[in-house]
Amino acid sequence: MTRSIKKGVYVDERLLKKIAGKNPLNTGTIKTWKRACVISPDMLGFTFGVYNGKVHVDVFVTEDMVGHRLGEFSPTKKFTKHGGKMQKELEQKKMEAEINAAKGATAAAADAKGSKK
Numbered sequence: 001m002t003r004s005i006k007k008g009v010y011v012d013e014r015l016l017k018k019i020a021g022k023n024p025l026n027t028g029t030i031k032t033w034k035r036a037c038v039i040s041p042d043m044l045g046f047t048f049g050v051y052n053g054k055v056h057v058d059v060f061v062t063e064d065m066v067g068h069r070l071g072e073f074s075p076t077k078k079f080t081k082h083g084g085k086m087q088k089e090l091e092q093k094k095m096e097a098e099i100n101a102a103k104g105a106t107a108a109a110a111d112a113k114g115s116k117k
Contacts, residue, residue, distance in 0.1 A: 009038040009067075019046055031056050036069025048072035 012034045019030065021109065024045030031049040039061055049056030050070045057074040065073065 009040075010036055011040050012037045016040075016042065019043060029056070029058055032070065035069065035074065037070050039065045039068055039070060041066055052076045 010053060012032070015030070015032055015034060015037055018040065019027070020054060024047075027046060029047045029049045031051070033051045043061045044066070045061065047060045048070060050059050050073065051057075052074045052111055053076050059070060059073040083090075
């Protein structure tokens, strides 16, 4: 359930104090453990080190992130691929196809360059 409208959004006061009056370009990573803190327009351009339970993940705040929470951009669980042997074979075939396409493109470019002379 979302936070009540009458309570307003949760923005950590200590975090706002850390960025108050500072230039985002000169300020390094600001470490925080407040994953529930909502990103406000004041935070634009700053880089926050959001703790995910193991390490601080750097999150550069952009205009699209305003209104979201800091924790949304610092995943807490590591995704491992689905599938086993069959998935591995499919990925290998895909890589081979990409390599062949790249070789074909460079060969075509070399032929076109040679025909111009």
